[in-house]
Amino acid sequence: MRDICSRARPKGVTITAEANFTVDMAQNLVTMFSHLDEGEEVTVKLSNKGVWAVTPHGVRMFIGATEVFEVGNNGHDVPTAKI
Numbered sequence: 001m002r003d004i005c006s007r008a009r010p011k012g013v014t015i016t017a018e019a020n021f022t023v024d025m026a027q028n029l030v031t032m033f034s035h036l037d038e039g040e041e042v043t044v045k046l047s048n049k050g051v052w053a054v055t056p057h058g059v060r061m062f063i064g065a066t067e068v069f070e071v072g073n074n075g076h077d078v079p080t081a082k083i
Contacts, residue, residue, distance in 0.1 A: 019044075019051045021051075021063075021064075022064065024064060025051065025063045028062075028063045028064060029042065029044075029053055029063055031061075032053050032055065032059075035055075036055060040055070040056050042055055044063070049065060050063065050064055050065030051063040051064060051065065
């Protein structure tokens with residue numbers, strides 16, 4: 001029988017982005033959903049400054065950041081933690 005760790009990391013899946021969430025950040029995201037109609041979705045966007053959520057109506061909310069990021073000169077580099 002396979003252990004839980006092998007099921008949590010399926011083969012063939014590539015992680016392209018990730019964000020750490022605090023409880024406050026999760027609550028901010030839930031707050032956005034409370035203002036939407038049934039079935040509407042929120043798009044989560046990751047930037048070099050943190051995590052943003054955008055409604056289908058274009059309303060943006062800064063969800064938060066748990067790290068300070070440094071971005072290269074071209075502005076297109078994958079964020080790396082600067083701690």
